[in-house]
Amino acid sequence: MPSNQNLMPLALSALLLCAPAVADEQVVKIGLSGPLSGANAFAGKDNENGARLAIEELNSKKRPAVGGKTIRFELMSEDDQGDPKAGVSVAQKFVDAGVGFVLGPYNSGVAIPASRIYNDAGVVMSTVGTNPQITKNGYRSVFRIVASDTQVGSSVANYAAKQLKVKTVGVIDDRTAFGQGIATEFIRQAKASGLTIAGHEFTTDKSTDFSAILTALKAKKVDAIFFGGYAPQAAPMARQMKSLGLNARLLGGDTLCSPEMGKLGGDAVGENVLCAQAGAMLDKQALGPAFQARYKARFKRNPDVYAAPFYDQAMFIAQAIGAANSVDPSVVAVAMHSMSHKGVVGTYAYDQAGNLKTSSVTIYTFKNGQPAPLASY
Incomplete structure (x- = not known):
């Protein structure tokens, strides 16, 4: 059996070999704001699962590189309780934590006040809140990822x-x-x-x-x-x-x-x-059945209403980061306004207000x- 002294150089060599991989990574934090407790927790968890599946897939094989550093995505989930005051607190928490991209909120009543916090901090907010007011404030980093009311x-x-x-x-x-x-x-x-x-x-x-x-x-x-x-x-x-x-x-x-x-x-x-x-019928889309199968294999349940759009928008953000060669949310937002993404439930392309140019119902x-x-x- 080799001695501890002999093992130490081996361990040090292993650490040095691993160090460049870590040094060449850059972490991008993606926040998830939704009702993870209460009566609508089923929806909040479904949204979170969609985002998590995208991030896990990105980290396993599809990561973009910016400035020579490979991106590693981290998901930070916070319970906004479907409550406007709690949603504003979550928004401030994300800003303070350096989160540049947020998926959610789920509720329009939360998205409307939270959008101001995100806009002022230059954070990209991607919501399924359908109230038309959300995209009427001229916030260039706010996107509605589904059809409006x-x-x-x-x-x-x-x-x-x-x-x-x-x-x-x-x-x-x-x-x-x-x-x-x-x-x-x-x-x-x-x-x-x-x-x-x-x-x-x-x-x-x-x-x-x-x-x-x-x-x-x-x-x-x-x-x-x-x-x-x-x-x-x-x-x-x-x-x-x-x-x-x-x-x-x-x-x-x-x-x-x-x-x-x-x-x-x-x-x-x-x-x-x-x-x-x-959105269109998920099982009728070319990528829909495969997404449903991956989701069920990962979470042991079928996707609910918005898992697919949350998944799609996370993938779009990653695509835009690569295209812009930047992790600066304001730069990425500009890219998202000028490009499109083929997702599970359709093609995502946004007008100047942050609404989808076309959206099925x-x-x-x-x-x-x-x-x-x-x-x-």
Whole structure:
């Protein structure tokens, strides 16, 4: 057996051999801001998983090099609780930690105030918040990686009028930035499509009892109810509609297009529920099935609503870093405005405001508790 003295030079040589690899690496921190606790934690975790899968794949084989140094990406996740104040605190924490790129927030109400913090610090923010206000402030480093409420709300209204032949609809929104934004866009397009708005009621994103509102809308003989809000409220709403004998369609935006809706709503959620999700049908895209398989192998579950866009945007950021030959977020943001990225769910290219130049919207219903696509526009 060799002595410890003989082993020491060997160990030192091994360290010296490893040193250049470490020295030739540059760390780029990517932050993830989302609801990792609370009722919408299922969505926050799905977003995080999409980002994590991209970063793991980048670090294993696809890393760009800048200034002769290979990039190594690090994911930093923070729980913004779906709360604007917490989201601003997360934003400041990321800025202080030197995070240059942030995926999220998930909630529009969090994204709107957080975007100012990120913009002032020169951080690139990529959100799935759909409220149109997010990209109206002239922030050059803010990107919306899915369709806005204008597109999603309009698609639901058009589908309800043309395909479902709905005539009279009631609207309920949860008073969040997301809920109000998508309800407003739905009402605008619904009226343009000839639908009658029988009533516009309000609730909160913490409510679970909607019997009084639903009873009032039942008396108005609505054909459908559009809900601007999230699955944890929409599911009990569907249950209560069934128990009240309110045989109307329940319509909503992307936040309803989740297996969580079927899980929480049980047999009250089926073909009576329709929702619109930004993006094309994942399993119909050339890269979709392979992404779904990799995601399931890694996380032992199927991807939910936004795992793929979070994955795609992380890959786009890496591509832009390589193209710009810089890790400076402001330089990378300029590159992202001038280039495009072929992702899992489509091609990402942004206008000057940070909105996607083109974005599909898919209408879903539910079968056996799972979202089932009907049509894409």
